[in-house]
Amino acid sequence: MKKDPDAIIDSPEFKALVATQWSVSAVLSIIMLGVYFGFILVLAFNKALLGSMVSEGLSLGIPVGLFVIVLAWGLTGIYVYWANDKYDAAVNAIRQSLRRS
Amino acid sequence: MEQQFITTIGQPNLTSILFFFVFITVTMFITYYAAKKTKTTADFYAAGGGISGFQNGLALAGDYMSAASFLGIAGLVSLKGYDGLIYSIGFLVGWPIIMFLIAEPLRNLGKYTFADVVAYRLSQKPVRIAASVGSLMTVCFYLIAQMVGSGSLIHMVFGLPYEIAIVFVGAVMICYVLFGGMLATTWVQIIKAVLLLSGATILVIMVLYRFDMNPVNLFAAAQAKYGDKVLAPGGLVSNPWDAMSLGLALMFGTAGLPHILMRFYTVPDAKAARKSVFVATGFIGFFYILTFIIGFGAMVLVGQDIISGMDKGGNMAALLLAEATGGTVFLGFIAAVAFATILAVVSGLTLAGATTLSHDLYVNVFRGGHANEQEEVRVAKIATLCLGVVAVVLGLVFKGQNVAFMVGLAFAIAASANFPALLLSIMWRRFSTMGAVFSIVTGTTLAVVLIVISPTVWVDILKNPTAIFPLKNPALISMTGAFIAGWIGSVIKRDERAESLYPEQKVRNYLGVSVE
Numbered sequence: 001m002k003k004d005p006d007a008i009i010d011s012p013e014f015k016a017l018v019a020t021q022w023s024v025s026a027v028l029s030i031i032m033l034g035v036y037f038g039f040i041l042v043l044a045f046n047k048a049l050l051g052s053m054v055s056e057g058l059s060l061g062i063p064v065g066l067f068v069i070v071l072a073w074g075l076t077g078i079y080v081y082w083a084n085d086k087y088d089a090a091v092n093a094i095r096q097s098l099r100r101s
Numbered sequence: 102m103e104q105q106f107i108t109t110i111g112q113p114n115l116t117s118i119l120f121f122f123v124f125i126t127v128t129m130f131i132t133y134y135a136a137k138k139t140k141t142t143a144d145f146y147a148a149g150g151g152i153s154g155f156q157n158g159l160a161l162a163g164d165y166m167s168a169a170s171f172l173g174i175a176g177l178v179s180l181k182g183y184d185g186l187i188y189s190i191g192f193l194v195g196w197p198i199i200m201f202l203i204a205e206p207l208r209n210l211g212k213y214t215f216a217d218v219v220a221y222r223l224s225q226k227p228v229r230i231a232a233s234v235g236s237l238m239t240v241c242f243y244l245i246a247q248m249v250g251s252g253s254l255i256h257m258v259f260g261l262p263y264e265i266a267i268v269f270v271g272a273v274m275i276c277y278v279l280f281g282g283m284l285a286t287t288w289v290q291i292i293k294a295v296l297l298l299s300g301a302t303i304l305v306i307m308v309l310y311r312f313d314m315n316p317v318n319l320f321a322a323a324q325a326k327y328g329d330k331v332l333a334p335g336g337l338v339s340n341p342w343d344a345m346s347l348g349l350a351l352m353f354g355t356a357g358l359p360h361i362l363m364r365f366y367t368v369p370d371a372k373a374a375r376k377s378v379f380v381a382t383g384f385i386g387f388f389y390i391l392t393f394i395i396g397f398g399a400m401v402l403v404g405q406d407i408i409s410g411m412d413k414g415g416n417m418a419a420l421l422l423a424e425a426t427g428g429t430v431f432l433g434f435i436a437a438v439a440f441a442t443i444l445a446v447v448s449g450l451t452l453a454g455a456t457t458l459s460h461d462l463y464v465n466v467f468r469g470g471h472a473n474e475q476e477e478v479r480v481a482k483i484a485t486l487c488l489g490v491v492a493v494v495l496g497l498v499f500k501g502q503n504v505a506f507m508v509g510l511a512f513a514i515a516a517s518a519n520f521p522a523l524l525l526s527i528m529w530r531r532f533s534t535m536g537a538v539f540s541i542v543t544g545t546t547l548a549v550v551l552i553v554i555s556p557t558v559w560v561d562i563l564k565n566p567t568a569i570f571p572l573k574n575p576a577l578i579s580m581t582g583a584f585i586a587g588w589i590g591s592v593i594k595r596d597e598r599a600e601s602l603y604p605e606q607k608v609r610n611y612l613g614v615s616v617e
Contacts, residue, residue, distance in 0.1 A: 005604035017611060025201040032201075033352070036194045040348050043187065043334050044341035051183075051333025057321025059332040065186045068194070069386045075197045076382045080375045088372065091612055 003098055013097070017090050024082055028075050039068055109429050110411065110420055111260050116433025124292070124441050128277065131288045135281035142477045145282035146213040146456050147366040152287055154373035158380020161364050163290030164449040165192075165355075165381070166297055166388055168442045169250055169508065174389070175422075176415025178396020179408050182323070182331030185396050189389035191348060195355025196382040200375065203356050206527045208365050208374045209613045210606065215362045215519060216461045219526045222602035224534040226466050231541040233461045235518030236359045238545060240454040241495070243358075243511040244447060248496030249504045251443040257412065258420065258436045263500055270443060271493035277448045278455065278485045283367060286448045293438075293445035298384060300438040301391040304419070307426040308398035316394055322401045331400065343573050347509070350576035354512030357519030360453035371613055398422050451488050458484035506557045509574050513552065517544030517579035525587050527610060530603040532591050539590030544583030551575035 008014055042049060050061035143149050152160065170192065178185030211217035216232035248267060255266035277285050312318035323331050355361065365374050399408060399418035402425050411417040420439070424432035459481035464472045472480070518541045525532045525540065552558055554569035572578070608614075 005608045008608050009604045014608075014611070018607075021611065029198060029201045032194060032197045036190070036352065037345065037348060039190070040344045041341060044339065044344050047334045051329070053329065053332070055317070057317045057319075057324055057332070059183065059329075061183055061334055062186070062320070062332065065183075065190060066390065068190050069389060072193050072197050073379075073382045073386045076200045076379045079197075079200055080379045083375055084372060095612055095614060 008094075008098070011094075013090075013094050017087075017094065020090070021087060024079065024087075028079055032072065032075055035068060035071060039064065108407075108411070108421055108424055110258060110417060110424065110432065110436075113260060114429060114433040114436065116430045117259070117436045118433075120434055120437035121440055124296075124437060125273065128285075128289050128292065128444075131292075132277050132281035132285040135285035135288070139280075139282040139284055140478070141474050142213070142460070142481070144284065145478050145481050146363070146452075146460065148283040148287055150367060150369050152367040154368055154376030155380055156287070156291055157364055157368045157373065157377035159294045159384065160287045160290035160367075161361060161377055161381035162384040162388070163294035163297075163445050164360055164364065165385055166294065166442070167247060167446045168254060168439050169246070171297060171301070171388075171392060171442060172254070172416045172419055172439060173414070174392045175395045175399065175419040176408070176412070176417070178393055179399040179403070179418035180405055180415040181335055181337070182327070182397075182400070183333055184335050184337040186389075186393050187334065187337055189392065191351040192355070193382070193386055193389060195352045196378060196385065198352055199356045199361070200378040200382075202524065203362070204365060204374050204378055205371050205613075206610045207362060207523075208368075208371050209610050210527070211366065213363060213366055213460050214456055215357075215359060215523055216457070219522050219537055220465070221526065222599045222606050223526070223532075223537055223596065225470065227534055228537045229461045229465045231538045232519070232522065233457050233466075235357075235514060235522075235541050235545050236457045236461070237454060238549075239357070239511050239515045239519065240359055240450050240457070241491075242507040242514065243360075244450045244454070244492050245495045245499055246504050246507040246511070247443065247447050247450065248492055249499045249502065251447070252496055252500065254416070254439065254443065257417065258439070264497060267493055267496040270447060271489055271496070273444055274448045274451055274492075275486060275489035277444075278452045278489070279482055282481075283452060286445075286452050287364075287367060289445045289448055293441045294384065296438045297442055298388060298391075300435050301388060301395065304423055304426065304431075304435065305391050305394045305398070307431075308394060308402065308422065311402070311426075316397075319394065319397050319401060323397050326401060327405065331397075340572075342571075342577065346572045346577035347574040349580055350509065350512045350516050350574045352516075353520045353580060354514075354516035354576070357515030357523065358511075359457065359515075359519070360449045362519075363453055363456060392419075395419050395422060398426075402426065447492065451485060451492065454488045455481055455484040458488065503562055506552065506562070509557065510548065510552050513548040513574055513576045513579060514545055516576045517548045517583045519544075521580060521583040521587055525584070525591075529591070530600055531595065532587065533594055533596030533599055535594035535596070536587045536589075536591030540583045540587030543586035544579055547579035547582045548575050551579060 052060050174185050210221050219232050220228040252263040252267045256263045368374050399422040403421045408415050408418045423435040463480045522537050522540045551570050556568040557573050559565050559568045
């Protein structure tokens with residue numbers, strides 16, 4: 001394949017691909033950063049809240065901590081699901097059209 | 102009244118020796134087999150790209166779950182309770198960031214190391230030299246912490262002298278990497294990850310069996326024995342700036358660890374790379390949940406006095422718990438798993454360091470990119486041998502020293518020297534050679550200098566009354582500094598050639614194919 005890279009990155013399909021990829025990555029990263037640093041800041045400023053007892057043997061901090069762990073995994077799952085489904089399809093479409101032109 | 106049990110830790114344990122013998126035999130057999138398949142540089146550095154996404158996920162988890170996180174975090178939980186979980190969470194949240202920002206560009210733009218990506222369109226020599234310094238410093242500090250930890254662990258568990266333990270670990274690790282390259286290292290990681298995950302799961306089942314399979318009953322027993330404080334956050338996070346700085350180091354440091362990043366080249370395509378991050382994140386998260394329960398199990402079933410009596414940091418908690426629930430046979434199994442864990446982690450680090458020395462420094466700097474396959478593989482093997490010997494020597498030199506801070510330092514350098522340069526080179530057209538060098542040098546220097554004058558080293562190790570720099574981890578300043586320096590360098594000296602190559606890089610970054 002010998003194509004002008006400038007022309008490719010200026011094409012609407014490629015621009016749309018970059019914009020979507022970038023917004024998915026940015027949104028998911030911001031959720032992870034927000035939740036984690038939110039957790040840290042609650043620990044720093046309102047420790048008692050996470051130490052409050054929900055029931056015998058269970059403080060609020062334990063389910064919250066587990067939630068952060070499961071969320072981290074869930075977000076990677078969402079990304080994989082999106083990328084395998086939508087992103088790869090868009091990438092393949094652009095590759096196809098480059099091969100044809 | 103609960104019974105006080107007498108531990109056999111520190112005495113030779115037949116089961117342990119047996120399990121360990123089996124592990125060494127199996128891994129050496131794999132190494133022999135891998136050696137026959139390891140001929141080219143792609144074989145040595147990246148197992149020929151023939152590892153599946155699921156296998157690589159397990160291997161990534163194997164690379165990341167060190168003996169320190171298994172024994173150390175279980176110990177921290179057993180003595181401090183909830184605080185241990187905060188620590189684990191910090192080590193996990195970097196993985197989604199790798200997935201969202203790094204995995205695909207790394208995979209599409211590089212060949213064997215992250216320096217391939219940083220140097221993709223910049224001047225090879227200065228960028229490779231700078232990136233190698235960041236990479237090697239991360240690997241070395243991490244390696245020292247692992248070697249010293251393994252020497253004391255083996256000494257404590259098996260009663261073997263520290264020096265013999267270090268030399269033994271070094272020799273086995275050199276065998277794996279030298280003869281089997283990435284293929285053998287990957288399988289050692291996979292076997293170790295499976296052993297560690299199953300060992301920890303069995304341990305958790307044996308603990309929960311005594312609490313009607315309900316973790317809340319276990320927590321309630323801990324609460325009854327040691328009070329509400331074990332279920333609540335304690336002193337680990339008190340200063341918000343400290344907490345933010347450590348959080349940044351852990352989050353972005355994970356995305357800058359050379360031995361983790363080079364694993365993305367062992368899979369055939371971007372799809373497999375993604376899958377491997379998903380698998381790794383799941384297993385590592387599951388493992389941290391297990392260590393939390395193991396810590397509480399040890400707190401209740403062994404007791405804090407016995408745990409801290411054996412080791413002040415609580416490192417023996419998981420092993421004591423194994424003995425308390427499953428007797429010496431189970432203790433032997435878990436001890437062998439811990440030993441396997443050490444071997445796997447140091448092998449991964451050594452391979453990453455050797456790859457930097459041969460691929461980045463020797464081939465692309467000293468030989469200007471002109472070296473044939475045989476020559477590069479030979480240099481990589483020599484580098485492995487040298488690095489292995491250096492690791493053993495450093496392990497001996499730092500005997501008895503407090504090296505726990507070195508893991509934090511390795512993460513700080515990874516977050517400050519490796520991550521900003523990697524991210525800027527992928528995303529910013531104007532990022533220039535000068536910018537890359539500025540960014541890496543600033544990040545490394547700030548991370549090292551600031552940690553020396555921080556409370557971690559200046560007060561705790563050098564015994565000065567007050568620290569010059571207030572934060573325990575420098576990442577907040579050093580990582581920000583690296584981004585600013587990268588910007589300043591790129592503005593001072595523009596790189597026309599690099600800017601003109603950016604469209605081609607961008608196409609390859611997104612489409613995974615080269616157009617020129």
